[in-house]
Amino acid sequence: MLKKLFPLLILPFIFSCKHAEEKKTITPTTPSIAVQYAQGFEIENFETYKIVTLKNPWPGATETYTYALVQKGATVPETLEVTKVVEVPLKNIVVTSTTHIPSLEMLEVEDKLIGFPNLDYISSEKTRALIDLGAIKELGKNEDINTEVLIDLSPDAVVTFAVEGQNKTVSTIQKTGIPVLYNADWTETHPLGKAEWIKFFGVLFGKEKEADRIFSDIEKNYNESKQLASTSNTKPTVLSGAMFKDVWYLPQGDSWAAQFIKDANGDYLWGDSEGTGSLSLNLESVLEKAQQADFWIGPSQFSSYAQMEEAHSVYTEFKAFQEKKVFSFTTKKGATGGVIYYELAPNRPDLVLKDIIKILHPELLPDYELFFFAPLQ
8 A cells, every 4th residue: 555656557549640741840849847856757748749758667667658648639740659649638547556646636637537446545535435426446456456347447548656567467458458657656755756746647637737836836835844944943853663573664864754854954863874765774773873862753553652662662762752752644544544644645745844844843833733643642
């Protein structure tokens, strides 16, 4: 579920070639949609079509995917080499990651969603209402999608994600002629980079201007909050993660989670480590470095102090535990148990940042109420 991953697909159309005398020269223009933070995709605007280039569909990928998005009735050059030609705007879609749901809702096209794997993971009340009406079909598990149901739905496109290049389900879907598009929002490390993938959905539904406006508002809110945090004269120390079996997993210094703490004017104690994934440490090293940390943000899946103490009594030796300064995002869930943070946080980094500022510097946001996080009870 967690990331919880997922990309885009689009139904290919075969366009008849026009006679040479009817062909029109197609000249590239300045990209209509600037992509500033996201590293995984680019959008180029041409006279009669757009090219979306997916540069990093999964970590370590060497493949580049290009999608030509063409308005109905338009043509593309015979010499154009792309992975798939897709007619837009899409009339319907299947997505496979909960992180795609907020983009659809913000663009007001959630009614175009007709299928999703493991519907219980979806937390949004708006989309859950459509599920209750039977408008969105259950497709099984993400790693084992019910392709028969999906094929019967015949979506214009499937947007999915991949952790590596080999995916039997994707291959099966592609063989039916249904386009599959990869969405790599989960590989982005900058908070605003993940959120910028709304522009990817914007071009699929002919809502480029709306996507740009929505992202600009999120960017503005994020940067204003970051500036506010920088005015604080204090920089509290922060611990994160928890133990699984005998290993303590916590975010590396270049990760998405670490960036939030930095931008909130916090001192993440492993902020100088290199990498965008997780560190695997022994208890002794964490206790030595972080026993006196001021705050503990994101203690894995724990939702109460009692749970933590029962799992490992050593947690009680940390100052943040003793002073009740442990905060988690796992306590806020949708009606069927999906964690709201997993679904919405990548799309609303401005709210995540405000939460962390409120935790570390409550005096800066006296009237703000935590959105994702909550203190453990």
